[in-house]
Amino acid sequence: MQKKIPVGILGSTGMVGQKYIQLLEGHPWFEVAYVAASPQSAGKKCKDALRNG
Numbered sequence: 600m601q602k603k604i605p606v607g608i609l610g611s612t613g614m615v616g617q618k619y620i621q622l623l624e625g626h627p628w629f630e631v632a633y634v635a636a637s638p639q640s641a642g643k644k645c646k647d648a649l650r651n652g
Contacts, residue, residue: 605632612636612648 611634640648
């Protein structure tokens, strides 16, 4: 199996960012390696910053 390509998600705590994370979760070519969000989410754990988290 080939190594997956690392990708980053900007706006990861927003609705669209969360959808991209969900879509890429089981993708055979890509893996989510980096996430970025607004200053309001800075310092929070990802699960605490998510809208449905």
